[in-house]
Amino acid sequence: xxxxxxxxxxxxxxxxxxxxxxxxxxxxxxxxxxxxxxxxxxxxxxxxxxxxxxxxxxxxxxxxxxxxxxxxxxxxxxxxxxxxxxxxxxxxxxxxxxxxxxxxxxxxxxxxx
Numbered sequence: 001x002x003x004x005x006x007x008x009x010x011x012x013x014x015x016x017x018x019x020x021x022x023x024x025x026x027x028x029x030x031x032x033x034x035x036x037x038x039x040x041x042x043x044x045x046x047x048x049x050x051x052x053x054x055x056x057x058x059x060x061x062x063x064x065x066x067x068x069x070x071x072x073x074x075x076x077x078x079x080x081x082x083x084x085x086x087x088x089x090x091x092x093x094x095x096x097x098x099x100x101x102x103x104x105x106x107x108x109x110x111x112x113x
Contacts, residue, residue, distance in 0.1 A: 015027050015028055015029060015064060016028045016030075016098050016099070017098070018094040018095055018097065018098035019094065020087075020090040020091045020093070020094035021090040021093070021094070022088075022090050022091075024066055024067055024090075024091065025066070025067050025068070026063050026065070026066055026087075026091060026094055026095060026098075027063070027064045027065035027066075027068070028062050028063060028064060028095060028098055028099065029062055029063075029064040030062070030099075031058065031061060031062055035061065035073065036058070038073075038075070039054075039057060039058065039061050039073075039074070039080070040054075042074060042075050042076050042077060042079070042080060043057060043077060043080065044077060047077065056084055056092060057074075057080045057084070059087075059092050059095045059096055059099070060074065060080060060083040060084045060087055060092065060095075061073055061074055061080065061083070062095055062099060063083065063087065063091070063095060066086075066091075071083070
């Protein structure tokens with residue numbers, strides 16, 4: 001049976017993970033359109049237009065757990081900043097690498113065309 005609980009359990013079991021340079025295991029979630037909309041609202045109109053700030057906020061909001069301890073999705077500017085501070089450079093880098101789309105290697109012959 002495909003219940004909401006069953007879908008949540010399946011999503012949690014298939015969640016991507018990353019390990020940062022400090023050895024913390026970060027369980028990640030793929031943000032839905034609604035998650036992103038809520039993050040824009042939490043950021044406010046000014047910060048939602050700041051691509052650098054918003055990019056880091058999206059990475060921080062993608063963390064569902066640190067070392068198997070659940071992390072709530074940030075719902076305010078202060079919570080977003082607290083999550084970025086908690087992750088630090090090591091955590092943000094690990095999340096970015098884990099969520100980055102795979103890019104095929106550049107073929108030198110294709111670059112000549």
